[in-house]
Amino acid sequence: MVAGIQVHTSTAKQAQTEILTDEALTFLGALHRTFDKTRKSLLVARETVQQRLDGGLPLDFPPETAHIRAEAAWQCAPPAPGLEDRRVEITGPTDRKMVINALNSGAKTFMADFEDASSPTFKAMIEGQVNLRDAIRRQIDFESGGKSYKLIENPAVLIVRPRGWHLEEPRVTVDNAPMSGSLFDFGLYFFHNAKELVARGFGPYFYLPKMEHYLEARLWNDVFNFSQSYIGMAHGTIRATVLIETLPAAFHMEEILFELRTHSSGLNCGRWDYIFSFIKRRRADRGAVLPDRKDVTMTVPFMDAYVRLLIQTCHKRKVAAMGGMSAQIPIKGDEKANEEAMSKVRADKLREVTYGHDGTWIAHPLINKIARAVFDEHMIGPNQYHVRREDVRVAAVDLLNTAVPGKVTFDGVKSNVATILAYTGAWIGGNGCIPYNWLMEDAATAEIARVQLWQWAHYGTRMDNGDPVTAELIDQLLSEVQDDVRKAVPAIKDENLRIVSEYVKGQVRQAWPSDFLTSDLMPYLAAADGVPPKFQKSAL
Template sequence: MVKGVKVHSKVAQQAQAELFTDGALGFLAALHRTFESTRQSLLVAREDAQRRFDAGVPLDFPPETAHIRADPSWHCAPPGPGLEDRRVEITGPTDRKMVINALNSGAKTFMADFEDSSAPTFANMVNGQINLRDAVRRKIDFESGGKQYKLSAQPAVLLVRPRGWHLDEPRVTVDNAPLSASIFDFALYFYHNAKELVKAGRGPYFYLPKMEHYLEARLWNDIFLFAQSYIGMPHNTIRATVLIETLPAGFQMEEILFELRNHSSGLNCGRWDYIFSFIKKRRADRSAVLPDRKDVTMTVGFMDAYVRLLIQTCHKRKVAAMGGMSAQIPIKDDPKANEVAMNKVRADKLREVTAGHDGTWIAHPLINGIARQIFDENMLGPNQYHVLRQDVKVAAADLLNTNVPGKITEEGVRENISCSLAYTAAWVGGNGCIPLNYLMEDAATAEITRVQLWQWVRYGARLDSGKPVTLEYIDGLVEELAPGIKKLAPGVKEEHVKVAAEYLKRQVRQQWPSEFLTSDLMPYLAIADGVDPAWQKAAL
């Protein structure tokens, strides 16, 4: 073991020889000791920025970087091998069956997700690393239920999404401090696979989530430079796509690309987290109250402006502008309902490709054919970098436009409560993405439900019937709906539903909503994994 590094979980014993080698632990320690203080200062800067927003300081494009936005001469790196054409990207967690099915789906790329679609139990995180290591080496074949699973001759190109800067990895400490979850996920994958990926001509490639400032992108770039030097790899080999899924990042797209320009492969419209962030960052603004979640579509003012600006920005700098995820999933037992759902997917993908996106996301292999057909018919080349969208003029006010048609309804409140309870219960139980009412829900969509309920209570919103959304009303619906959650989301346990109900009741009572439910609830997973409860600072 490496001095100062401790692994606080029995799960690690099973993978010790494979993942937690002295070399890997030394790499983790080196990254932590070099960059942790910067990460902490950036998290403090987030809190400072939120205080300014609460005080009424409006979000705007940073004046100190106007020269970067105005300079037409700089461009990002050319696409890495295999990233020239990304018309359909499939995403999902890193369990073994999912990894094989996604790589075999026919999609151009697969984003293996350690973040919003994975509940970060240590077993999930460690086994996910083992699965990706085996996939890189084409040794991931296995049998389950009498069925053989193995990789096809030409699998999708692999990209990996580590967890965000805000999350710790409490099962691993360096010098008695928890490791950054971002560094843990990135470092183990990079250390064990980077040279194999280069040899295969396919990476290493990453997706970077939840950033709120261009200095957070600079930190990633510094880590990339450090990591490549550490293992003796040429600089600028890594490629990373940044998810623009926070409201502050929507005002800093060019700066984020600039910081990562020699490692950049574009930006992605992380639509669900962006809506969550829009509500959270404007928590003190009564005018930012939004209607039912279903009414906050990609065509409403602030979402449409965000999409247009992202496409224009990416193509100006010669990188991919990736579209987002449709929540619909196939409905096997109802052909008519399935056709309605798939038509929504078709319309969404057509909107994206005609707007100028270079690719889109799917969550289910059966949707690949639909998305692929739309993009094949409307994007004849490998991408649309030539679509410069010079017609686009997006002002700060456009990104803050709260003119969203729709109502707050009892059905919307009930759906938010059911989703929040079901997802939170599943997450505490170790499952990070669940189908609910034929929609795929992950942490991002669950976060929308949580902060919407808080927002409606905080500002005394009224239903379309005139009934006020009060604490008593929410409490009553939580008590009514909680007993049915196990039926709605098979596999969740009663004790986890209780945790979810108590958490939601606390959340709607807070002055401000918590930053992330995943941060709040991580102690449950950590203690279950063997971390000393006394060491955990977060209150359960």
Template sequence: MPPAVKVHSKVAQQAVQDILTEEALSFLAALHRTFESTRQSLLVAREDAQRRWDSGAPFDFPKETADVRADPSWRCAPPAPGLEDRRVEITGPTDRKMVVNALNSGAKTFMADFEDSSSPTFANMVNGQVNLRDAICRQIDFETGGKSYKLTDTPAVLIVRPRGWHLDEPRVTVDNAPVSGSLFDFGIYFFHNAKELIKRGYGPYFYLPKMEHYLEARLWNDIFNFSQSFLGIPHGTIRATVLIETLPAAFHMEEILFELRDHSSGLNCGRWDYIFSFIKKRRADRSAILPDRKDVTMTVPFMDAYVRLLIQTCHRRKVAAMGGMAAQIPIKDDPKANEAVLEKVRQDKLREVTAGHDGTWIAHPLINKIAMEVFNNHMLGPNQYHIRREDVKVAAADLLNNKVPGKITEEGVRSNVSTSLAYTAAWIGGNGCIPLNYLMEDAATAEITRVQLWQWVKYGSRLDSGFLITANYLDGLIDELAPGVKKVAPGVKEEHVKTVAEYLKAQIRKEWPSEFLTSDFMPYLAVADGADPKWQKTSL
């Protein structure tokens, strides 16, 4: 180990030896020592901003950057090799089977996800790094269960999503402090693969999640410049797409692109996390209550405004405006229900391409054909940067307009409880991407369900029947539904369901909900992996 760098885990030892080499850890330590203080100050700034909003300060576009928004002359970097046409992107975790299947899916790109669709056990994180390195070197072929998995000659272009700024990686410390999960995922991947990717005609490409302010994008840009200099590769080789999946970031779209303009490959509508953030950031606003989550569609006012502004912003600066996730998965044993699911995907993708999006997300290889067909029929060139959407006028009030038709129903409440229990229990058991009710769910779903339950209790919401939603009422539903979780999510352990049930009961009684359930449970994973308990919070 380099001086003052320690790995606090005994899991995945072979992968650790392969990936956490002395040279890679030295690079990670350099990133940590250079940028950690800035990360911490930005996280404090998030807390300060939340206190202002809680006190009634308005959400608005930043006044100090009005000149950036008004200046029509600046543009982002042109598309990097392999990113000119991104009409269908498949996403998923970094396990070996998923990596091969996604790269072979026929989609244009594969977003390999260390974030919301991965449970960050240390084994998942380091084995994922091994799998991506092997895929890039074309050494990932393997056999299991009598079946061969072999990479095609023309796999999808690889994009990697590291964890968000809020998450630590407590299994690795530098100078007695945990490193950032973002820097760990980015740094280890970049160090091992950047030069090989360039040699093969591409580059290190990333998706950046959960940002809330343009200064957080500036930090990423500084990291990119530092890292390119460290390895001696040309500046601008890195490309990054930013997920606009927090309410504050919707007011900073132009500025985020400006900060990353030499490394930018566009913005993405992270729709599910955006809904979660909309509720969480407006937690002190009793007028911001939303109905059943199934009613919060992309056509409701605040979501529609966010999409239109994102497309206009990206195309004004000549970068990709990526659409959202089709989480649907095929229903094999019911042709009629399966066709209804596929039609829902078709209509969603038609809405995106006709609005001006340059591509979309899918979660399952069998959905690729539908998404590709819709975009092929309606997007004849590699992208739609020429569609400027100059007709769009989005004000701050439009991004906050939560006039959503719908009701809070008993079915919706029960669905939220069941989904929250099932997904979170799977997550702490090491699985961050699970099928539920024919949808491929990740952490964003669990976050929406958690904060909705909190919001309804906090503000005394009522079911459409008039029944008052209380903490005691939800306690009863949690106790009723917890025993059935193993049926909807096979493989989930009973002990994890019990832990999550207790957590959810505590969450709905808090003055404010936790920022992220993943932050709450990260210490649970770290201690289970062998990290020293002294580095961890002692309770949820």
């Protein structure tokens, strides 16, 4: 027992014994007591920004940091060992089989995801920590169903994505307050593995999600310095890539790099969350209504501007500008449909490499060959930092451009209803990443579906058949698609479908959509883990 720290569940008893040691809990307590007050104040600041946006004040580049953007001399740290060449990165959850398959995929790095690709049951979070610890020490091999799973000689370099600043970990409280999910995930991985990683020639590497302001990056930098000092490690050993996946963060790219410059390894175009944030943050703007999700591609004006600015910004400061995820996955049993899907992947990766990206994301090992071939052909060296993109001129108005061709269709509405029902039903059941209609769906794509349904219903958007999108139409579709969802994802329980249906019905009738479905629905996971009711609901 560590004074002031309580663990409210034993759903992963053996793993908890190995990971939640007194020493590790003491470190978590130190992180919480040092940084949680600042974290919460920054989340309140997000609400203030939203109120200004609702009042009609548009986003712009922060005037107080103009000198940082204008100063040409500063650069970020050089690439850390294993991060010089990141042309293909595979992402996925932290279950044992996935970790081995991803590390063996042939990709340069593996982003082990505690966030959007994971349902944060305590069992998943803690066993994921065990799996990563064992992978680092090459003790992860196992057998299942008569098949052996073993690491290859030179696996992908490991990068870990903790949960975002907005998420809490209610199963562990410090001084009767739930821990930050970010500090919990980061803290356990760093405490148990940082020195081992350095001894093996690498380092503790992270992806940082969902930030909205450069002060949130400063907080991470403070956490890194504190943690390195705590274990006696040289400052700058940690490296972090920041996902630019919120609309406000697009206006803070250089500042985010500046705050993390001694720990930075670049920025990433988190495309799906970025679309979600674009809709959510512009919720009060009737002119920002977007068409069907499939029509909001990387080539529409506001997405194209964001990509070009990110590449220019990163290469100006000599760090990686990472591309994003194609949603397509291999289609078995239909050669023609599979080739069409893989052609979309090739086109997406070709756009990325010719724009100047230094690497890209994949969600399935079989796509590695396609992505690798495109980058190998067009990126001769380990990266493209020399592609400065000095031709790029992106103004605030470009990042806010809503000239998106396309329509809202009945099929698009139905697809969003099915996607959020399937994904969120699986998420409550403990699965945070599902293939659905030959697309890889995670929390980000479900969030697009949720806020689009709200946006269309809120503004009475007319579909191409002339009918308006209404809450009643969405109610009807929630009932109609359930059989299809059950067939596609048979593990989903009927009770979870009922919970999600009621949740979506409530969402489309709210004055404003909630910030995150994962925050809204976390109490179901906390209750299943036996957490006392007073800690189940986020205090934020």
